[in-house]
Amino acid sequence: MSTAFDAGNGKITVPDILRRKTNVPSSSTQNSDPGRESGRRKIVCLTAYDYPTARLVDEAGVDIVLVGDSLGMVVLGYENTLPLTMDEMLHHTRAVRRGVRKALLVADMPYGSFHGDRNEAVRNAIRFVKEAGAEAVKVEGGERRMELIAQLVEAEIPVMGHVGLTPQSMHAFGGFRVQGKTVEAADQLLRDARAVEAAGAFSVVLESIPRELATRITSELRIPTIGIGAGPECDGQVLVLHDMIGLSLGHTPKFSRRYANVGEAISHAVTAYAEDVREGRFPSDAESYHLSSEVRERLLAVRRS
Numbered sequence: 605m606s607t608a609f610d611a612g613n614g615k616i617t618v619p620d621i622l623r624r625k626t627n628v629p630s631s632s633t634q635n636s637d638p639g640r641e642s643g644r645r646k647i648v649c650l651t652a653y654d655y656p657t658a659r660l661v662d663e664a665g666v667d668i669v670l671v672g673d674s675l676g677m678v679v680l681g682y683e684n685t686l687p688l689t690m691d692e693m694l695h696h697t698r699a700v701r702r703g704v705r706k707a708l709l710v711a712d713m714p715y716g717s718f719h720g721d722r723n724e725a726v727r728n729a730i731r732f733v734k735e736a737g738a739e740a741v742k743v744e745g746g747e748r749r750m751e752l753i754a755q756l757v758e759a760e761i762p763v764m765g766h767v768g769l770t771p772q773s774m775h776a777f778g779g780f781r782v783q784g785k786t787v788e789a790a791d792q793l794l795r796d797a798r799a800v801e802a803a804g805a806f807s808v809v810l811e812s813i814p815r816e817l818a819t820r821i822t823s824e825l826r827i828p829t830i831g832i833g834a835g836p837e838c839d840g841q842v843l844v845l846h847d848m849i850g851l852s853l854g855h856t857p858k859f860s861r862r863y864a865n866v867g868e869a870i871s872h873a874v875t876a877y878a879e880d881v882r883e884g885r886f887p888s889d890a891e892s893y894h895l896s897s898e899v900r901e902r903l904l905a906v907r908r909s
């Protein structure tokens with residue numbers, strides 16, 4: 605469960621992500637930083653939930669790998685994210701840790717892991733770092749999470765905030781709806797984003813909010829905003845891997861662009877395999893192991909005698 609922190613080896617750290625804030629005037633960044641201009645590139649974040657997807661996503665060069673609690677829906681088949689447990693999240697975060705070398709690894713705190721006793725919430729976050737190798741945790745919620753975020757930062761755990769459509773609030777919201785569409789709701793979201801920043805988060809996910817509001821939040825905050833259904837002006841973007849590769853079996857939201865159809869590829873492969881087995885076309889002789897001629901002779905001799 606090792607993470608390489610040597611400077612210059614390409615490992616992405618929390619300070620690297622903070623330097624990717626796009627609207628900071630260049631005079632306010634350190635002149636000694638030779639990668640300053642390239643440091644303004646948009647942040648690319650994707651979810652991963654197991655070793656092979658983690659390796660593929662990391663090797664493709666994303667900046668942040670998020671073990672999102674979307675795990676519950678896209679991999680474990682729950683109807684929503686609420687039933688997901690700490691043990692399930694830790695199990696999958698460990699697998700992802702084994703596949704990620706360069707990207708920053710962030711683990712999502714599941715519903716119930718930070719909603720009760722504050723000390724237990726901190727202990728749960730520490731488990732992600734100690735037992736699963738996460739480098740940061742993500743916490744859903746705005747103003748209400750200020751104290752918790754500050755306490756986690758105090759415990760040396762970098763925090764990614766998450767405001768807007770926070771799926772763990774689905775019952776309070778009455779479903780999955782775009783947030784911040786009225787003046788009051790937009791004001792509240794602005795306050796939420798400011799609160800997350802003031803509490804010490806190093807970035808904040810803006811989910812399913814109007815583009816104009818995300819633009820306003822992005823221009824006001826000094827920490828990077830990472831959008832999902834929040835328009836192109838955010839400092840970075842995140843998508844659920846299974847949605848963008850066509851491996852989600854449920855509804856996918858309109859902001860989730862599909863870059864591949866892996867689900868269809870799997871179906872075709874399995875259908876072809878089943879046909880080959882049933883028709884005796886699999887395995888072929890080339891796909892079979894063979895005895896040496898000497899052993900074959902002796903085997904046949906034994907059978908004859």
Ligand code: KIV
Binds near residue numbers: 673832
């Ligand atoms: O759980 C998740 O995958 C997330 C992202 C969509 C931000 O929270």
